[in-house]
Amino acid sequence: METSDIVISVIFLSQTIFGILGNSFLVYHFLMLYFVGSRLKFTDWILQHLIAANFLTLLCKGVPHTVSAFGMKDFFSDSEYKLIFYLHRIGRGVSISSTCFLSVFQAITISPKASRWTQLKVKSPSYIASCVYMSWVLSFIVNIPFAMYMTARWYNKNITCLRVYEFCASDQHDISPAIFSAVFISIPDVLLMLLMFWSSSYMVCILYRHKQRMKHIHRSNFSFRFSPEIRATKTILLLLSTFVFFYTISCLLQINLALTLNPNSLWVNMASVVSACFPTVSPFLMISH
Incomplete structure (x- = not known):
């Protein structure tokens, strides 16, 4: 095994271990709150x-790539690769939608009482809950073609007609259908990203106006800056900016892979590492805040 393969193996293994540990700690935290009878906030429900x-994302992306980086490229069967890739796409879709709904709900929560969102504040939990469940259903349906077109690299011996991605491949050798499929699948993601941008911009404007008002208050026994809503808003904005940063880089790398017939292992590994960064980092951001 070459030095580069060892480095990639360590990176994948570290991401998977730390990501699972961080998310497992949050699961333990929510279970303890459940057993002691504490009432969870709606944002906690979305975080779950x-x-x-x-x-x-971590199990279906980190484990196969870690195994592949250690030299065992034909470890799973063709059906297992299809299932792993399919579940990874579902996790990715729900991650985008959950982050979007989290920011939208918080934007509605901190909106001024005199705003047009007053009536929506009461009904927003039921609306967003339905959207979150619907995002799971849509992710299951939309990503079915990915499971159909992906195959284990060793399963099809005629790899000259395949688009090879390290331990798996796609039998869409024509680039036109691949581009059309990528654009069609990306439409929901683009809409969710625009919704994230709107909600985050709205929250930033509210925080800025509040900061301007606080400049004129020299002494006060209560400061809205330290309220739970504002602390939660800052945490969600941090989580959102981290997600957008890693997701943008991941999209650029995925576009590069989609336009390349036989991408080299460096680009494939880079795309896999970046796609697993947010699931690895996000639990620690939530724990620290």
Whole structure:
């Protein structure tokens, strides 16, 4: 095994271990709150779905790539590769939607009482809960073609017609259908990202206006800056900015892979490492805040 393979193996293994440990700690935290009878906030409920998506992404992305990086490229059967890739896509989709709904719900929560969102504040938990469940269903349906087109690299001996990705391959050798499929699948992600941008911009504006108002208050026994809503908003904005950063880089790398017939292992590994960064880092951001 070459030195580069050893480095990649250590990176994948470290990401998987630390990511699973961080998300497992959050699961333990929520279980303890449940057993002691504490009432969870609605943002905690959305975070639970995000944690489930993180587990899917880490287990279905980190484990196969770690095994592949250690030289065992034909470790899983063709059906197992299809299932792993399918579950990874589901986890990725739910991660995007959960992060989006988290930011939207918090934007509605901290909106001024005199705003147009007053009536929506009461109904937003039921609306967003339905959207979160629907995102799971849509992810299961939309990502079915990925499971159909992906195959284990060793399963099809005629790899000249395949787009090879380290331990798996796609039988869409024509680039036109691949581009059309990538654009079609990306439409929901783009809409969710725009919704994230709107909600985060709205929250930043609210925080800025509040900061401007606080400049005129010299002495006060209560400061809205230290309220639970504002602390939660800052945490969600940090989580959201981290997600957008890693997701943007991941998309650029995925586009590069989609346009390359036989991408080299460096680009494939880079895309896999970046896609697993948010599920690895996000639990520690939530723990620290």
